[in-house]
Amino acid sequence: STIDPETSLEVGRAVVASHPTNPPRFFDAPVSGGTRGAEKGILTFMVGIAEDDPQFPLLQQIFSYMGTSIHPIGGQSLGLAAKLSNNYLSGMIALATSEAMNLGMRLGIDPKVLSDCFKTSSGGSWVNSTVNPVPGVCPDAVTSKGYEGGFKVQLMKKDISLAVQAAQGVGARLVLADAGLKAYASAAEDPTCRDRDSRVIYRWQALR
Template sequence: MAVDYPKRFGWVGLGAMGFPMATQLLQNSSANLWIFDVDQRVLNRFASDAPDGRVRIATNAKQVADESECILTIVPAGKHVKEVYLSPEVGLLAGNTSGKVFIDCSTIDIETSKTVGDAVKMSDPQNSVAFFDCPVSGGTAGAEKGIITFMCGIAAEDEKFPLIHAILKTMGKSILPMGGRGLGLAAKLSNNYLSGIIALATSEAMNLGMKLGIDPKILSDCLDKGSAANWVNSTVNPVPGVCPDAVTSKGYEGGFKVQLMEKDMKLAAEAAHNAGAKLVLGETAIGAYVSAASDPRYRDKDSRVVYKWLVDPRD
């Protein structure tokens, strides 16, 4: 199905994921891009690296909305999403929203996303504006390569999905329609809950095998061939040196910060409570990430630094 692809995009949030995602959007489309972030330095860096004439720096989120046909947002938490969209005079919804598409890729609680989505719809009396929750998975390395997964709060048969698919395909490999509003976030919270537990379990298993005398690379290769095979072990093993190109072998610098994993695990637990879904492992795993994120040795490091929290001597 042919889609009316936007010629002018807006982007709010150029953090660890947003920066490479927006870069991919520029590289894989001919559209122009209006950008905004609270950090002026990152705005200047992005604009200086961009093709001539295709990127403009906005003074606030409102200008991004005014100047764009499709606006993507990716910020750390629900309170930031509210600020970006709902701030009087300078937020996205203070601008012209008529006929526009808003795609929020942030990982936040479902209730906040629905509140913001309602406000987006109410901002346009003609009811021609659209809002979708489309959080992402695949890490900064995946974002830099354009191979991340988008979990989209939209049904496959929705008339807007071909457009959403075409836009997100410039930045990712898998564009998954999860069935409807809020279900993109439902999938992402489920994903990160499992990912966080797998990383912790992989750390424990690696530590166990190493304590018993197995070389860590040999152990990782063994796990990869058995019933314990998982993406964390094979791609970003928590033990430094096992995956030489991963952030875990580079001082845990970059990647998905441990405090963000703490946030997402708590959001998943809250969602489970609200839905009446029983969690057995959640409390213990959350406790591990809370402890690691509160330790200055590990805070701001990639979340797989939970391995170091596990094996390093406590103060």
């Protein structure tokens, strides 16, 4: 599960201190892609290492058995920084997609037609194309299977909370964070949403 960058730094320092005469290296390498990406071996790795680090080719080789996109983000803890940034973005896009789909549907648009329109328009996204929050739009996605499996809504709430804490620590303003965090926190406590994929935010937002 995703943790905060500062914890990664603390663990790294502890690892180095454990063998002062021959200090080992520690790298954070969170992933994106979910269970589907893991099953297909197409995960994205965000590695806390510089591209010119002599250890990167070895890590790249190891991670290539599990993923197809391996990004050297920079120094230690920056892999987690990228992961938190990504999950914050993904969560907000899912919530915005849910709202936009609900708006269009209430105005009379068929959900599949609306999603297809988004795909070739400025509102398009991976969320819309692959795991559209509205059941039936993406038949093979968890969103069309009762939101069972996938990335639990509680984990999205946790990761957005960690992103907010990290942003506060560096003075980064997150305009959408308050409303988004409240939405996911409420969905995480809703018995019809809890323990389901985070795109269940559509159920919480549109069907209340």
